[in-house]
Amino acid sequence: MSLKLAVLGLLDVEPGSGYALLQRFRTSLGFFWQTTHQQLYKELHGLHEEGLVDCETVSQETRPDKKVYSLNARGAAELDALLTKAATPTKIRDPLLVKIFCGRRLGSDALRAEVESHRRKHEQTLALYRMLHEQIGKRPAAVRQRYHHPELTLRLGIRFEEAWLAWCEEIGAEL
Amino acid sequence: MSLKLAVLGLLDVEPGSGYALLQRFRTSLGFFWQTTHQQLYKELHGLHEEGLVDCETVSQETRPDKKVYSLNARGAAELDALLTKAATPTKIRDPLLVKIFCGRRLGSDALRAEVESHRRKHEQTLALYRMLHEQIGKRPAAVRQRYHHPELTLRLGIRFEEAWLAWCEEIGAEL
DNA sequence: TGACATTATGCAATTAATTGCATAATGTCG
DNA sequence: CGACATTATGCAATTAATTGCATAATGTCA
Numbered sequence: 001m002s003l004k005l006a007v008l009g010l011l012d013v014e015p016g017s018g019y020a021l022l023q024r025f026r027t028s029l030g031f032f033w034q035t036t037h038q039q040l041y042k043e044l045h046g047l048h049e050e051g052l053v054d055c056e057t058v059s060q061e062t063r064p065d066k067k068v069y070s071l072n073a074r075g076a077a078e079l080d081a082l083l084t085k086a087a088t089p090t091k092i093r094d095p096l097l098v099k100i101f102c103g104r105r106l107g108s109d110a111l112r113a114e115v116e117s118h119r120r121k122h123e124q125t126l127a128l129y130r131m132l133h134e135q136i137g138k139r140p141a142a143v144r145q146r147y148h149h150p151e152l153t154l155r156l157g158i159r160f161e162e163a164w165l166a167w168c169e170e171i172g173a174e175l
Numbered sequence: 176m177s178l179k180l181a182v183l184g185l186l187d188v189e190p191g192s193g194y195a196l197l198q199r200f201r202t203s204l205g206f207f208w209q210t211t212h213q214q215l216y217k218e219l220h221g222l223h224e225e226g227l228v229d230c231e232t233v234s235q236e237t238r239p240d241k242k243v244y245s246l247n248a249r250g251a252a253e254l255d256a257l258l259t260k261a262a263t264p265t266k267i268r269d270p271l272l273v274k275i276f277c278g279r280r281l282g283s284d285a286l287r288a289e290v291e292s293h294r295r296k297h298e299q300t301l302a303l304y305r306m307l308h309e310q311i312g313k314r315p316a317a318v319r320q321r322y323h324h325p326e327l328t329l330r331l332g333i334r335f336e337e338a339w340l341a342w343c344e345e346i347g348a349e350l
Numbered sequence: 351t352g353a354c355a356t357t358a359t360g361c362a363a364t365t366a367a368t369t370g371c372a373t374a375a376t377g378t379c380g
Numbered sequence: 381c382g383a384c385a386t387t388a389t390g391c392a393a394t395t396a397a398t399t400g401c402a403t404a405a406t407g408t409c410a
Contacts, residue, residue: 001365001366002273003366006276009276012277017387018388018390020388029273029276032269033269033273034268035367036368038390039368041388041389041390045390060387063377063386063387064375064376064389066387067388079277079280083277083281087269087270087289089293090268090269091206092206092332092335093268094208094264094265095180096262097207097208098177098184098262100328102183104321105254105255106255110258118262148279149275149279153276157267159341159342160267163337163338164331167330167331170330171327178397192357192359210397212358212360213398213399214398220360235357235358239404239405239406240358240359241357241358242359
């Protein structure tokens with residue numbers, strides 16, 4: 001259901017082709033929801049069939065044709081309806097934790113290596129999030145207002161990556 | 176794949192019926208991996224078909240019959256193989272964040288209420304995790320050693336819940 | 351005694367997500 | 381010119397996860 005919400009939400013900001021939506025998705029919602037182009041295109045087909053979005057084929061001279069989707073009135077109503085429903089808090093769902101939990105069979109070395117590799121990735125992600133956050137901060141107040149909600153989510157992302165990092169360092173030293 | 180790993184990991188500690196495994200799952204691995212009894216039973220059937228676990232039907236006088244599963248040599252080998260494969264770091268995947276991201280359509284009041292409700296839930300979860308962590312701390316060193324890996328995961332759980340809480344408080348005040 | 355909780359197991363349908371494969375046009379670099 | 385990246389779209393198969401429904405035995409409380 002969240003993908004539907006995500007796509008409607010993206011289209012609410014501005015119309016776009018599946019490809020363009022995917023680009024935007026990857027640098028925003030994609031930080032805490034994942035999808036693939038296949039799934040996104042399928043979702044767009046579905047939304048179109050449901051009559052929640054309009055679709056216009058645009059021929060381009062220098063590029064293959066594209067289909068530009070936009071939110072219509074029914075789609076906006078659906079988006080509002082979805083937003084009203086309560087989101088249930090999700091728990092962490094991470095294969096690394098399952099692995100560590102079952103990890104007494106694996107040697108300390110292997111575990112430490114794995115934790116270190118995760119640490120590096122989370123370090124990179126944290127750097128990225130901080131950069132994005134700074135960029136938003138530099139914008140004029142009027143623009144910043146438009147990005148207020150995305151910014152709030154980014155802040156949780158930062159807190160999570162900090163937690164990951166601290167944990168990786170702590171247990172890496174202990175293993 | 177993680178469910179398979181989880182089930183093999185649980186059986187590696189000790190054998191048990193689907194029902195018993197689910198109880199253990201809920202108070203351990205279930206903190207960072209979710210499942211339902213249907214899925215777990217299906218997984219057990221699958222593992223049995225694959226020949227990775229043995230199954231013995233035990234009739235009980237006061238309760239319905241149960242099937243006690245246990246890890247065999249092939250299952251142990253499979254568990255080791257799964258543990259060797261690298262776990263890819265997952266990102267957060269939370270409907271609340273998708274909602275907040277798209278939340279400019281929703282009023283501040285509604286968002287604040289939702290954040291507050293999440294805050295309360297994370298507060299409860301944090302309290303639970305801290306209690307469990309303390310309980311492990313009180314055990315004699317020998318027992319604590321056996322729970323070392325689960326304890327490591329619990330610590331990440333605590334850090335995450337702390338991050339959630341701090342974030343909910345911060346943005347709740349701002350919305 | 352009847353309602354409800356607990357232990358114990360499962361099937362079936364649907365939805366969501368992943369993975370593999372495929373096509374087609376143009377731009378860009380060496 | 382040929383290889384590779386980018387823009388742009390999709391189908392099909394499979395696996396994973398959720399949701400709804402169903403059964404059956406016993407214990408417990410009012």
